[in-house]
Amino acid sequence: NAGVTQTPKFRVLKTGQSMTLLCAQDMNHEYMYWYRQDPGMGLRLIHYSVGEGTTAKGEVPDGYNVSRLKKQNFLLGLESAAPSQTSVYFCASSGSSGTSGRGAETQYFGPGTRLLVL
């Protein structure tokens, strides 16, 4: 049981390049999330998904796109990377709303991806 995994762990991009970050979870969770973490700002939600085939915008969605073609995977895409997207990206997953109990609400995080855009 690996929990939430993210690939790659670290990447350097040049301005204008594109890339995709992959998140995978093996806990059969309905909800998945992408966050970015910047110094002094905590974590901010980029996009999230409440189930296979669905996505929704979070607090800071501009410059990113996502897809949830399979329940266990959530992809974050940067079509044209900018230096402002230099950050640490975290993926998380949780059970669905409506299920009772703390376990359904808790988000479990992947190890993070460090992205540097030059």
Next chain:
Amino acid sequence: AQKITQTQPGMFVQEKEAVTLDCTYDTSDQSYGLFWYKQPSSGEMIFLIYQGSYDEQNATEGRYSLNFQKARKSANLVISASQLGDSAMYFCAMRERSNFGNEKLTFGTGTRLTIIP
């Protein structure tokens, strides 16, 4: 307005002492959840404790307890008998329901806790 406020950017605590990390929140929802996460220097986010808005008792998980004062909208984390391994960044977070009825998590800016031997 800040939804989650952590007023202590950093704290230094002597080993074996108890420590309280402050968190206040702002929401108009009746149903919400409060979480604490730990982020050590290795970078991963580790879930510590959860408190539901309707829970009448304060949550406890081993050495961690959550001092939930609903009327004051505070959800402070208490760590008893601190250990060197407790040195980390601590984030308070709140789960609310979005316009679509789904759950979103909003994080505070964190408190860096350093345990002194």
